Amino acid sequence: MTRTVTLIPGDGIGPAITEACEAVLEAAGAPIEWDRQKAGTSAMEEGGEPLPDATLASIEQHRVALKGPLTTPLGEGFRSLNVALRKHFDLYVNLRPVKTLRPGGRYEDVDLVIVRENTEGLYVGIEHFIGMEDDPKAVAESVMLVTRFGAERIVRYAFEYALAHDREMVTLVHKANILKCTQGLFLEVGRGVAEEYEGRVTFDERIIDATAMQLVLDPHQFDVIVSENMFGDILSDEAAGLVGGLGFAPGANIGEDAALFEPVHGSAPDIAGKGIANPCSMILASCLMLDHLHEGEVAERIRSAVGGVLRGVEGLTPDLGGTGTTQSFARAIVDRLERDDSPV
Ligand code: NAI
Ligand code: MG
Numbered sequence: 001m002t003r004t005v006t007l008i009p010g011d012g013i014g015p016a017i018t019e020a021c022e023a024v025l026e027a028a029g030a031p032i033e034w035d036r037q038k039a040g041t042s043a044m045e046e047g048g049e050p051l052p053d054a055t056l057a058s059i060e061q062h063r064v065a066l067k068g069p070l071t072t073p074l075g076e077g078f079r080s081l082n083v084a085l086r087k088h089f090d091l092y093v094n095l096r097p098v099k100t101l102r103p104g105g106r107y108e109d110v111d112l113v114i115v116r117e118n119t120e121g122l123y124v125g126i127e128h129f130i131g132m133e134d135d136p137k138a139v140a141e142s143v144m145l146v147t148r149f150g151a152e153r154i155v156r157y158a159f160e161y162a163l164a165h166d167r168e169m170v171t172l173v174h175k176a177n178i179l180k181c182t183q184g185l186f187l188e189v190g191r192g193v194a195e196e197y198e199g200r201v202t203f204d205e206r207i208i209d210a211t212a213m214q215l216v217l218d219p220h221q222f223d224v225i226v227s228e229n230m231f232g233d234i235l236s237d238e239a240a241g242l243v244g245g246l247g248f249a250p251g252a253n254i255g256e257d258a259a260l261f262e263p264v265h266g267s268a269p270d271i272a273g274k275g276i277a278n279p280c281s282m283i284l285a286s287c288l289m290l291d292h293l294h295e296g297e298v299a300e301r302i303r304s305a306v307g308g309v310l311r312g313v314e315g316l317t318p319d320l321g322g323t324g325t326t327q328s329f330a331r332a333i334v335d336r337l338e339r340d341d342s343p344v
Pocket of ligand 2: 233234237
């Protein structure tokens with residue numbers, strides 16, 4: 001059955017990597033039809049709205065979206081559209097699989113998943129300055145918000161994910177030794193959820209700073225990591241660094257009513273329009289989307305073709321030490337998919 005998915009090419013290198021991604025999905029025979037929509041600075045310039053109603057309506061209707069990077073002006077202008085989308089659709093899970101695709105890095109065969117809470121913590125943006133005497137910014141204060149509801153649903157998601165993907169262990173990271181209320185609640189709720197999965201998924205709890213070090217020393221000891229918002233944000237990028245950087249990192253934002261898949265890098269204004277953007281993250285994001293749509297077999301074929309291309313030098317973009325272009329990279333993946341005639 002063909003599924004319709006909202007496609008948002010986005011800004012900067014977004015349209016180029018989106019085009020590459022479309023070609024790869026087509027060659028793989030993915031049963032997807034696109035509903036193309038606009039968002040970001042490019043949408044702003046065309047219609048005056050960075051996040052048009054038509055785009056939101058399309059995601060509401062199709063419940064699944066694939067999105068390129070969006071440019072967020074620094075300091076002033078509109079708020080981060082990514083944050084706006086997460087809020088609008090209550091996309092409470094940020095899922096970041098971290099897997100070695102290209103050998104020769106610091107570690108071989110890294111394969112872990114970070115499940116990050118996406119709507120609470122310090123990122124709720126409840127903050128203000130307190131003035132004293134003639135200094136209006138004498139003190140700055142931020143609120144770290146943790147709710148029982150939010151902690152429970154994210155930890156439960158991590159355990160359900162582990163069960164569904166044959167993963168053995170969930171590591172909950174926290175700082176409950178210092179932040180006894182917020183982090184203490186997250187840990188307490190997590191322990192409660194973990195009990196329900198006893199005998200099926202192993203539960204491990206660790207302090208965030210020790211986890212950050214252990215991740216660098218030996219990433220193989222982790223399977224699924226679950227965390228509140230900011231710790232998860234930091235660990236996700238750290239873990240991406242273990243497998244070659246943001247160029248290989250896809251992410252998913254998932255809620256009850258919608259799911260949004262995206263590369264984790266930005267719009268790369270420094271190379272936009274030059275035709276040399278690496279389309280890998282976007283293609284891997286589309287694989288996560290295919291997994292979500294129960295098209296895991298097609299996703300695996302694409303991942304294996306991407307892996308095959310990455311083991312060579314043919315067609316690779318300059319960020320990977322190649323002399324190729326976005327198009328030649330995509331072409332190499334398409335060629336592999338077409339050579340591999342195994343039925344989907
Ligand atoms: P960036 O990720 O766009 O770029 C950082 C560096 O990585 C640049 O040198 C860029 O050329 C390189 N790079 C990124 N993706 C690449 C790719 N696919 N192939 C080759 N090289 C690549 O981060 P930056 O410069 O901090 O942000 C630029 C804009 O993107 C900002 O407006 C930012 O707000 C936005 N952004 C959007 C995100 C999203 O929509 N999910 C995520 C991160 C940033
Ligand atoms: Mg981040």
